[in-house]
Each structure stands twice: as C-alpha cells, then as structure tokens.
Amino acid sequence: MSYVIGIDLGTSAVKALLVDRKGTVAAETSRSYPLFHEHSGWSEQKPDDWVTATIEALRELVETEGVTSEQIEGISFSGQMHGLVLLNEAGDPIRNAILWNDTRTTEQCREIERTLGDTLLTITRNPALEGFTLPKILWVRQYEPEAFKEAKLFLLPKDYVRYRLTGELHMDYSDAAGTLLLDVAGKQWSQDVLNAFGLPASFCPALAESHALTGTLLDDVASATGLLPSTKVFAGGADNACGAIGAGILSEGLTLCSIGTSGVILSYENDKDKDFRGKVHFFNHGKEDSFYAMGVTLAAGYSLSWFKKTFAAGESYDQLLQGVGEVQPGAKGLLFTPYLVGERTPHADPSIRASFIGVDGSHERIHFARAVMEGITFSLNESVDLFRSAGKTVDTIVSIGGGAQNPAWLQMQADIFDATVVALENEQGPGLGAAMLAAYGCGWFDSLEACASQFVKHASSYAPQPEAVETYKGLFRIYQQVYAQTRGLNESLVAYRS
Numbered sequence: 001m002s003y004v005i006g007i008d009l010g011t012s013a014v015k016a017l018l019v020d021r022k023g024t025v026a027a028e029t030s031r032s033y034p035l036f037h038e039h040s041g042w043s044e045q046k047p048d049d050w051v052t053a054t055i056e057a058l059r060e061l062v063e064t065e066g067v068t069s070e071q072i073e074g075i076s077f078s079g080q081m082h083g084l085v086l087l088n089e090a091g092d093p094i095r096n097a098i099l100w101n102d103t104r105t106t107e108q109c110r111e112i113e114r115t116l117g118d119t120l121l122t123i124t125r126n127p128a129l130e131g132f133t134l135p136k137i138l139w140v141r142q143y144e145p146e147a148f149k150e151a152k153l154f155l156l157p158k159d160y161v162r163y164r165l166t167g168e169l170h171m172d173y174s175d176a177a178g179t180l181l182l183d184v185a186g187k188q189w190s191q192d193v194l195n196a197f198g199l200p201a202s203f204c205p206a207l208a209e210s211h212a213l214t215g216t217l218l219d220d221v222a223s224a225t226g227l228l229p230s231t232k233v234f235a236g237g238a239d240n241a242c243g244a245i246g247a248g249i250l251s252e253g254l255t256l257c258s259i260g261t262s263g264v265i266l267s268y269e270n271d272k273d274k275d276f277r278g279k280v281h282f283f284n285h286g287k288e289d290s291f292y293a294m295g296v297t298l299a300a301g302y303s304l305s306w307f308k309k310t311f312a313a314g315e316s317y318d319q320l321l322q323g324v325g326e327v328q329p330g331a332k333g334l335l336f337t338p339y340l341v342g343e344r345t346p347h348a349d350p351s352i353r354a355s356f357i358g359v360d361g362s363h364e365r366i367h368f369a370r371a372v373m374e375g376i377t378f379s380l381n382e383s384v385d386l387f388r389s390a391g392k393t394v395d396t397i398v399s400i401g402g403g404a405q406n407p408a409w410l411q412m413q414a415d416i417f418d419a420t421v422v423a424l425e426n427e428q429g430p431g432l433g434a435a436m437l438a439a440y441g442c443g444w445f446d447s448l449e450a451c452a453s454q455f456v457k458h459a460s461s462y463a464p465q466p467e468a469v470e471t472y473k474g475l476f477r478i479y480q481q482v483y484a485q486t487r488g489l490n491e492s493l494v495a496y497r498s
C-alpha cells in the first residue's frame with residue numbers, strides 16, 4: 001500500500017494525516033504552538049515554531065507501525081490564510097508572522113482604499129480588510145522601517161514551512177488570493193497593485209497550482225523526519241480551499257460550513273466574473289481554474305473555546321455541552337453575538353465586541369452554552385443569507401470542523417440555515433484536502449473529483465425541523481439588530497481595552 005501525507009498548518013496546531021489510496025486515514029499526529037498577543041488586537045506566531053512542530057509531527061507519523069518511508073509518496077499542505085512572513089536576503093524571517101486574526105491594520109486598509117479606489121475590487125475581487133496580507137506589509141513598512149529595509153520577499157505560513165522543507169519558494173493561487181496582491185481572475189501578481197505601493201515584483205514568490213510539484217525534501221529534513229529525500233512535495237492550498245476539497249465541494253451548487261477557530265460559509269464558483277461586490281470574499285479554489293465565494297465569522301469555534309476556558313476550565317466539550325440539545329431553540333431568550341475579536345462578514349469591523357443580550361435570573365450555564373452555539377450559527381447564517389440574496393440556491397450544506405463533532409450543533413445548523421446539513425464520515429477537515437492534493441499530484445487519480453469520489457464519504461444528514469426553523473427566523477431578525485445597536489457602545493469602550 002502507498003500513502004500520502006496531508007499537513008494542516010492551523011492557528012493553534014499543526015495536524016499531519018497519513019492517508020492510503022482508499023482515502024483511509026492510517027495515522028494522525030499533531031503538535032501545538034503558541035500565539036502571541038502583545039497588544040489588544042495583535043496576533044503573532046514564530047514561523048520557526050511551525051517548522052519545528054511540523055517536523056516533529058512528521059517524525060511521529062513516519063514511525064507508524066507497519067508503514068515504511070518508501071511507501072510514502074508525497075506530501076501537501078493546507079495553511080491558515082493571510083499571515084505575513086517577511087524573509088531577508090538569506091531567507092530568514094525578519095520578525096514574527098502577523099496572523100489572519102490580527103486587526104492592527106485599520107489605518108493601512110484606509111490607505112489602500114484611498115490609493116486604489118474601485119480598482120482594488122476589480123483586480124483583487126476583495127475589499128481591504130485588516131486580516132489580509134497587504135495591509136500587514138504596509139504596517140511593517142510604516143512602523144518598523146529598519147526591519148522592513150531587510151525584507152526581500154513575503155510568504156504565507158504554509159509556504160514558509162514548505163520552503164524550509166524543500167528549499168524552494170512558491171505560493172499557490174488559493175492562498176495568494178488572500179493577499180490583496182493577486183489579480184484573482186487573471187491568476188497573476190497584479191503589477192498595478194505592486195506599483196501603487198512601490199513594491200518590486202521580486203517581493204512575491206513564484207505562483208503555482210495547488211497540486212503542482214514544488215520540490216522534494218532537503219537531506220537534513222529527510223533525516224530529521226525519517227522520510228526519503230525523494231518524497232514529492234506539492235504546493236497545497238489555503239485552509240478553506242483544502243477544507244472544501246476535503247468535503248468534496250468541487251462543483252456548482254455545493255456549499256460548505258466550517259466551524260474551526262474561525263467559521264466560514266463557502267460556495268463553489270466556476271464563473272471567474274461572478275460579482276458579489278466585495279460583500280463576501282472571492283478567492284481562487286485549490287482546483288485549477290475554479291473559484292469560491294466565502295463569508296467569514298472571525299470567532300466561531302473560538303467563541304465556544306473561550307466560553308469553555310473561562311466558565312468550564314478542565315471540562316471537555318462533551319461535558320460542557322451535555323444536555324444542550326434538550327434546551328429549546330432560543331436558549332430561553334438569551335442571545336449571543338460572537339464578536340470576541342471583531343467581525344468580518346457582513347460587518348467588517350475590528351472594534352465591535354461580543355454581547356449576551358437578555359440574561360435572566362433563571363439562566364444556567366447550559367443556556368449560555370446554547371446561546372453561544374446559536375450566536376455563532378446566526379453569524380454564519382448572515383453569509384448564507386448573502387448567498388441566497390445573490391441568487392444562489394443553498395439547500396444542502398456539508399458541515400466540517402470541530403463544530404461538526406456535536407450532533408445537537410449539526411441539527412441547530414440545519415434549523416438556522418433552513419437547509420439539509422450533511423456530516424462527513426471520519427471528518428478530518430482541511431488536512432484531508434491537503435492529502436487529496438498530494439494524491440492527485442502523485443497521479444493516483446485523473447482529477448480531484450475522481451479522488452473525492454474515493455476519499456469523501458457522507459455520514460448522517462440533518463433535515464431542518466419546521467417549528468425550529470420558524471423560531472430561528474424570528475430570533476435571527478433580532479440577532480441582526482444587535483450589531484447596529486451595540487456598535488457605538490463598543491467604539492466608546494475601545495479606550496478602556498488595553
């Protein structure tokens with residue numbers, strides 16, 4: 001039997017999956033790494049922590065009983081998007097990486113809008129948002145000019161890890177799409193955007209398809225991991241593109257809900273000219289010449305993990321959520337908005353913060369837990385709503401990520417989205433999509449679709465329950481008012497946050 005490895009470089013940890021030709025996950029390893037929040041709104045990681053963790057996770061995976069390194073043909077990646085890694089002439093990072101959930105760059109976003117006007121949306125298909133990469137580049141140039149003078153090239157997180165594994169510099173289209181430097185439909189770095197900000201073309205790495213062969217392992221990496229130096233390394237893709245591939249979202253009409261740290265509603269697009277006027281993100285897919293539109297909730301799973309850490313430290317999710325399915329929709333009138341770190345879709349706002357509305361003396365912790373899950377799902381429903389308003393049919397949604405592990409949450413998704421929600425057998429998130437890119441790249445299949453028909457297996461499906469759907473329709477209308485009604489209050493509170 002031969003194998004491929006899918007590496008999912010997440011925000012909290014790297015996960016590595018060993019997958020055989022049938023799509024069965026033979027082994028899984030993981031290593032976590034720290035996040036640094038030096039100031040409110042800042043979020044950084046050390047690029048070399050990713051590399052050390054990845055090598056350790058690979059080493060443990062290669063030690064899986066009954067598997068030899070000769071049987072492992074290829075590796076590919078899924079990566080947290082947008083994070084800025086700046087390299088000097090020697091190829092070393094000049095500072096910590098600034099991550100997707102770092103919101104320090106509001107000033108630089110306004111500068112991008114002033115400089116490019118409508119051209120930004122025409123070329124990059126996305127608005128200037130704090131999480132994206134170009135504002136981070138401009139921030140470093142403005143506030144750390146000495147360090148920036150050393151910067152010769154930028155990479156995204158998984159591209160840095162791949163570079164350390166192979167010595168080769170590349171970026172795939174699906175991840176490059178989240179930088180605001182790519183001409184998304186034209187699939188090339190935008191000379192207009194680079195010129196507008198005085199950045200040389202040499203600042204950007206070579207572009208590659210997600211399934212493209214980008215090199216083999218360096219000798220020292222091969223000996224540190226136990227893999228062969230001849231192991232093929234494929235470019236890989238953005239975590240959301242890989243999550244979609246791993247869920248079989250490879251043709252029109254298919255929609256994904258992913259609840260990880262962040263949450264997304266993602267819809268496949270064939271048409272490169274489809275115009276959502278910047279209301280949702282529009283990115284290249286990891287499948288060649290295809291695209292997807294996506295709305296993002298910044299603190300989706302993070303809201304529940306924050307709640308667990310703060311009010312149920314030491315308990316598992318299953319303990320915290322025991323009985324949550326028996327609480328009626330609406331959590332006895334308790335409403336939560338998941339704006340713990342600001343929001344992206346539909347309110348791109350780094351200053352907004354979360355609220356519990358309607359706290360009553362009869363509420364117990366389980367009502368708060370249910371309200372948190374409902375609030376996250378209402379936020380994702382704003383994206384479902386945007387897709388429906390743009391004329392898309394959303395009747396079936398494949399649900400992945402940590403949030404898909406709880407059956408009560410899957411039923412809640414069906415009731416709030418008013419769509420059938422499908423869970424996957426042996427759900428592995430973006431790591432499986434990365435493994436599929438390696439499998440396709442190795443030539444095991446003629447297409448990603450053929451690979452998906454072997455690797456992606458649907459499990460239970462959850463139909464919307466008419467009574468709950470009606471209750472949630474009313475609650476969603478109330479939920480939608482909370483943003484506008486708490487925005488001013490949150491702006492006044494900014495001064496007290498540090």
Ligand SMILES: Nc1ncnc2c1ncn2[C@@H]1O[C@H](COP(=O)(O)OP(=O)(O)O)[C@@H](O)[C@H]1O
Binds near residue numbers: 011013304317406
């Ligand atoms: N058993 C569970 N039940 C409900 N939610 C869960 C469970 N396990 C994890 N989660 C949610 O999933 C999130 C983590 O999802 P994951 O896909 O692993 O995230 P990431 O890849 O961003 O690190 C947690 O923050 C939590 O909200």
Ligand SMILES: O=C(CO)[C@@H](O)[C@H](O)COP(=O)(O)O
Binds near residue numbers: 080082101239263
């Ligand atoms: O910023 C985005 C997408 O635009 C995030 O989806 C990040 O790509 C990381 O997400 P997690 O997988 O860590 O939740």
